[in-house]
Amino acid sequence: MKRFVSACVYILALGVAAYAIWAYAFLPLGKLMGPEMRANFLAHRIGIYTHVFAATTALILGPFQFSGWLRRRHPWLHRMSGRVYLGVGVGVGGVAALYMSTFAYGGPVAKLGFATLAAAWLYTGFRAYRAIRAGAVAEHRRWIVRNFALSLAAVTLRIYLPLSGLSGIPFALAYPIVAWLCWVPNLLVAEWAFARRTALGAPVVASKALAPE
Numbered sequence: 135m136k137r138f139v140s141a142c143v144y145i146l147a148l149g150v151a152a153y154a155i156w157a158y159a160f161l162p163l164g165k166l167m168g169p170e171m172r173a174n175f176l177a178h179r180i181g182i183y184t185h186v187f188a189a190t191t192a193l194i195l196g197p198f199q200f201s202g203w204l205r206r207r208h209p210w211l212h213r214m215s216g217r218v219y220l221g222v223g224v225g226v227g228g229v230a231a232l233y234m235s236t237f238a239y240g241g242p243v244a245k246l247g248f249a250t251l252a253a254a255w256l257y258t259g260f261r262a263y264r265a266i267r268a269g270a271v272a273e274h275r276r277w278i279v280r281n282f283a284l285s286l287a288a289v290t291l292r293i294y295l296p297l298s299g300l301s302g303i304p305f306a307l308a309y310p311i312v313a314w315l316c317w318v319p320n321l322l323v324a325e326w327a328f329a330r331r332t333a334l335g336a337p338v339v340a341s342k343a344l345a346p347e
Contacts, residue, residue: 144197146289151193153292158186168305171239178237185230189288192223196282216266224259224281228252240310247313254321255284276328283324287317 157166163179164172175182195215198204205212235248262277294315298308 140197140200143286147193147197147286150289150292151190154186154190154193154288158183174237174239178234181230181234181237185227185234188222188225188227188230189285190223192219192227192285193288195219195223196285199278199282220259220263223285224255228256228259231255238313240306240313243310244313247310247317251284251287251313251317254317255281258284279327280321280324283320284317286320290320291316 163182164175167175196219199212199216199219201212229252231252232249235245235252238245238248258277258281262274262281265271265274265277291312294312295305295308298312299305
């Protein structure tokens, strides 16, 4: 089951990263969006491009940070990619996301949802960095799991939006809901996993739930 979950995480994260690169590097900006969102993107080109490509870096590097094999065999690569993940992916991507959230389509509910996501992404990334600098490895792993759960909002967003369309829910109604739904359950699942391991009396090394050894 752990290997299956790990494979799904790799496939979904890298798949969405590939989609983002294709959509934003090779197509006109906003081509795949509705007219309202396209106009918003065109008005804030620097912000959206910065967020998309920085966050794509987090999606590409994030799954590999949980590889026990990589940490054991190439610890220097784990540390280097971790710095890029936190510094570029989360740091730059999170600041750009916080900026772009003020222009989000869907009104105040969507704006607050995306702004809270961006703030939580930055905060958990900072706590993960501070913990590893202090040598608190277990604490670092907990915070990085929370952080990557938030990174996966990019994946769950692209799952829930098509599902809401197939269900017949109007986009204008679905989008503000998805602005919260794309990340709150992710974080709750991470917390549930921590609580379950504690209840079973196992040490909380949550990274093993995401990647096979």
